[in-house]
Amino acid sequence: MSYVDEVLAKVQAKNASEPEFLQAVEEVLESIKPVVEANEDLYRKEAILERITEPDRQIKFRVAWVDDNGQTQVNTGYRVQFNNAIGPYKGGLRLHPSVYIGIIKFLGFEQIFKNSLTGLPIGGGKGGSDFDPKGKSDREIMAFCQSFMTELSKYIGADIDVPAGDIGTGAREIGYMFGQYKRIKTTYEGVLTGKGLSFGGSLARTEATGYGLLYITEELIKCHGQEMAGKICVVSGSGNVAIYATQKAQQLGAKVVTCSDSTGWIYDPEGIDVELLKEVKEVKRARLTEYAAARPSAEYHEGRGVWSIKCDIALPCATQNELQIEDAKTLVANGVTAVCEGANMPTTLEATKYLQDNGVLFVPGKAANAGGVATSALEMSQNSERLSWTFEEVDAKLNRIMVDIYHNIDDAAKRYDKEGDYVAGANIAGFEKVVEAMLAQGVC
Numbered sequence: 001m002s003y004v005d006e007v008l009a010k011v012q013a014k015n016a017s018e019p020e021f022l023q024a025v026e027e028v029l030e031s032i033k034p035v036v037e038a039n040e041d042l043y044r045k046e047a048i049l050e051r052i053t054e055p056d057r058q059i060k061f062r063v064a065w066v067d068d069n070g071q072t073q074v075n076t077g078y079r080v081q082f083n084n085a086i087g088p089y090k091g092g093l094r095l096h097p098s099v100y101i102g103i104i105k106f107l108g109f110e111q112i113f114k115n116s117l118t119g120l121p122i123g124g125g126k127g128g129s130d131f132d133p134k135g136k137s138d139r140e141i142m143a144f145c146q147s148f149m150t151e152l153s154k155y156i157g158a159d160i161d162v163p164a165g166d167i168g169t170g171a172r173e174i175g176y177m178f179g180q181y182k183r184i185k186t187t188y189e190g191v192l193t194g195k196g197l198s199f200g201g202s203l204a205r206t207e208a209t210g211y212g213l214l215y216i217t218e219e220l221i222k223c224h225g226q227e228m229a230g231k232i233c234v235v236s237g238s239g240n241v242a243i244y245a246t247q248k249a250q251q252l253g254a255k256v257v258t259c260s261d262s263t264g265w266i267y268d269p270e271g272i273d274v275e276l277l278k279e280v281k282e283v284k285r286a287r288l289t290e291y292a293a294a295r296p297s298a299e300y301h302e303g304r305g306v307w308s309i310k311c312d313i314a315l316p317c318a319t320q321n322e323l324q325i326e327d328a329k330t331l332v333a334n335g336v337t338a339v340c341e342g343a344n345m346p347t348t349l350e351a352t353k354y355l356q357d358n359g360v361l362f363v364p365g366k367a368a369n370a371g372g373v374a375t376s377a378l379e380m381s382q383n384s385e386r387l388s389w390t391f392e393e394v395d396a397k398l399n400r401i402m403v404d405i406y407h408n409i410d411d412a413a414k415r416y417d418k419e420g421d422y423v424a425g426a427n428i429a430g431f432e433k434v435v436e437a438m439l440a441q442g443v444c
């Protein structure tokens with residue numbers, strides 16, 4: 001049995017109840033096989049694969065808070081500090097009822113390689129809670145965030161672990177958490193990213209993941225002799241990533257004709273009205289039916305269905321495993337050219353393989369959505385310098401980082417005779433740097 005298969009079997013036996021984590025590990029280990037085979041004796045002796053698939057530590061804690069009726073509620077909080085070989089742990093906090101340790105581990109594991117790909121000194125971590133922010137009052141959100149941070153504050157710090165936003169954690173939640181950290185620690189430090197601009201946030205962080213997704217997509221198709229102008233794009237989601245991906249796609253001359261949320265989706269053949277979408281989702285925090293009600297050209301449909309719309313480029317920006325094999329078949333039948341992942345692991349393994357086998361240009365989330373964490377690292381730099389850069393400076397750095405990531409993963413794929421396989425390229429390029437640091441730091 002090869003070393004990769006041996007470790008995969010061990011990870012499967014040990015984490016059998018965590019399918020999302022197993023899916024992420026399987027994808028990475030399968031695609032780094034050529035690198036591992038070239039160094040098998042050394043990696044086996046140093047237990048590199050066992051170490052990289054086992055978090056440095058997993059923290060799980062109770063989050064008790066009081067709702068507006070005076071009732072005490074209890075949620076579970078998590079922080080998985082996965083690997084800090086190349087820098088302090090860095091990764092978002094997800095607040096969603098589906099959160100359990102397997103989701104946080106999959107996200108933390110992916111984050112190791114994503115953070116490595118940015119070229120910046122940040123390790124991999126992730127956290128969150130099964131708390132559902134939907135329908136909660138502002139006071140309830142604050143009560144939850146303060147209780148969550150009271151416990152989390154023991155384990156994080158500007159040079160230790162720097163959390164950020166993710167699903168359900170936006171500027172409001174980061175603000176409440178930062179306030180509580182400062183109050184407990186009596187220290188003003190860049191312990192969280194995604195902060196408000198008046199207290200250490202970076203310009204362009206809000207836009208970064210969506211914009212970055214479009215910068216890498218643009219470079220990808222440019223290197224394949226095409227341009228964004230005139231392309232029809234299908235986007236899923238209507239949160240932070242989806243909104244700014246849509247905005248940048250439109251700025252580049254493409255037309256985005258869909259968006260979705262957890263209950264339904266919109267088809268708007270005239271192109272999504274981003275300002276209206278922002279008003280509905282960011283200000284009113286309402287359902288997409290409100291978008292359709294205000295926009296005569298838009299159709300609202302219940303359930304899922306964005307992938308049934310004919311497009312040149314598909315950008316899944318909502319959640320994991322939202323693009324499945326049947327969706328991949330429909331996209332291919334409709335002539336899709338490229339699929340670039342704005343969300344983390346939105347495409348199932350089977351769908352990914354189908355797209356790649358049918359000649360679709362496919363860039364995985366760990367490369368395509370790395371603009372968010374890269375800009376978070378730029379926020380950390382600005383906090384350390386006690387300076388803030390202009391929007392244009394940050395945006396230009398983000399663009400450079402995304403273009404570099406594309407060429408880095410393209411080169412890595414070519415070096416291992418896998419030209420055009422950006423899944424392998426991203427995993428290999430991300431892995432090589434982390435392993436070099438792990439080997440240099442000895443057994444730990």
Ligand code: NDP
Pocket residue numbers: 165166167168169209237238239240241242260261262263317318319320342343344369370372373
């Ligand atoms: P938001 O909470 O802002 O938006 C998430 C969107 O996805 C919403 O439209 C939400 O619908 C929808 N959604 C969430 N869960 C489900 C589900 N189970 N089924 C269907 N739709 C769902 O999150 P973000 O935009 O920040 O994150 C989206 C994805 O991008 C995630 O995978 C995240 O990990 C990833 N990501 C985010 C980064 C960032 O900087 N924000 C950085 C890198 C990756 P509804 O409104 O109904 O809840």
